[in-house]
Amino acid sequence: MKPTIAKIYIENLRANLRFIRSKIRTGAKMCVAVKADAYGHGAVVCAREAVACGADFLAVARVSEGIELREAGISVPILLLSLCDRSEMDDLVSFGITPLVFDSEYIGEVAAAAGRAGKRGFSVHLAVDTGMGRIGCLPENAVSLAREIAGSGVLSLGGMCTHFSTADSFDDGDVEFTDLQFRRFLKATEDVRSAGIDPGIRHCANSALTLARPETHLDMCRPGIIVYGYYPGDIRGSELKPVMSLSTKVVAIRRFAAGVPVSYGRTWTTSCPTNIGVLPIGYDDGLFRRFAGKLSVAINGKAYPVRGRICMDQCMVELWDDDVPRWSEAVVFGPPESGALQTAEELAAMTGTISYEITCQVSKRVERVFVG
Incomplete structure (x- = not known):
């Protein structure tokens, strides 16, 4: 064995996953983030443990990360949280990795790849930017983009999501901004539903909100750092175990x-x-x-x-x-x-x-x- 090692305590990982699952609202799914090689802990091993502990989805940030999981025999849905290059679109589709989309050009690229592969009903999730300023459509554009997805002939709207910028802060202004983001997201999903399109799995709760705000769990939570034993920001507790x-x-x-x-x-x-x-x-x-x-x-x-x-x-x-x-x-x-x-x-x-x-x-x- 090499002198320098990172030891991964699997029982600590399992204990964290069981604790997180117990905190998620009954009926809501759990999407475990295993991006960045499971935050450095080893993606394939951690992904297998997550699935064994009840993960419904896994989340990655690169197409290559999703391919690694698929080639390891992991079959649960895999959500791609970041955007990929056009050259990766065919692999995205062929390995069954679910992308986030939020503009017409990107939707068209994914639809073209799905068409080339003959994949009718290929699932995508519509990302809504409610205040993070990273990726996502403006809430007021969610309906038109949902219509593009539904009318593409090859794609299906499998879900809608957003990401919070200050969910791990107890500062009054940050809590108010999180509340504002949540309201914006709910309205966007309700608008899509009112337009006659099923918004699919609604998900927005990150690690902080998974533990602190059950009303944000909706249809799925996306725990990340808490899986590996650390509390985010101002959130504190004693249940998690470093892995x-x-x-x-x-x-x-x-x-x-x-x-x-x-x-x-x-x-x-x-x-x-x-x-x-x-x-x-x-x-x-x-x-x-x-x-x-x-x-x-x-x-x-x-x-x-x-x-x-x-x-x-x-x-x-x-x-x-x-x-x-x-x-x-x-x-x-x-x-x-x-x-x-x-x-x-x-x-x-x-x-x-x-x-x-x-x-x-x-x-x-x-x-x-x-x-x-």
Whole structure:
């Protein structure tokens, strides 16, 4: 086994999925986001566990991510949350990946691909931009676009969706804006229904609203980061369990005198004779340079600080004492059972980011080891 690994605690993943399913309104579906390699946790394994725990849909951000799931034998509906290139349209259709659409040109491209494949009734979901400013039609254009879908001859309107920009914030203004977005979305779906077109599966609840606002569940929820054990924004609780730990090993220990600089730029120098451990993990593995000066790793239950700049493939830690043997495990972050000093969320807070970025940036060259 490689020294640097991301350990994925499958039982924690299952516990999170069971908890989320219990929070979703009876009768509403669950669409589990496994985009970005399941937020760095391994898409195929996590997708299989999600389906086993009751996921009705899976969500990806790239056509290639959907193809990976299909080639792994996963047959549940897969929703593509981002737009794809024209060159990917034929694969989109042939692998049965459900796209979001929101303008005439894109609807026409998907319809043409469905026509080439002879796929009558190919399902698409109409995205409505209620205030995110990313993708989606304006609410007042939803009816005309739904008519285009219905009149295409090859497409069917399988659902309508929107995405919230401030759903994870308890700030009064943000709560009001979320309420406004929700009202706009409901009106758009009602307008489509009033025009004689079934809006299909209405979905808008992300991780935050899945936990905090059951009235937004409608026909389906789309949990993301909560699947992997972290609460979004201002949402807090104690039920979720972090799923990933990141660890490496002490591959060398060097004894230095006082006054020896460590790593690039000589940003840190030993102040007294000390031991320096070398870890084979760096920013290409997801251990960002900005962590230097803030991060300590856990070795045998004790904290040892990273010293000097983090390199592309390696970093150095100061070992306070002589009882750390070579090849000892050094845990960067993870759930309590990993022996880590901090979770990805706590590491994110130290460095001004979010837990999503920490887990997503654990690179592909870090081996995923699935346990439990």
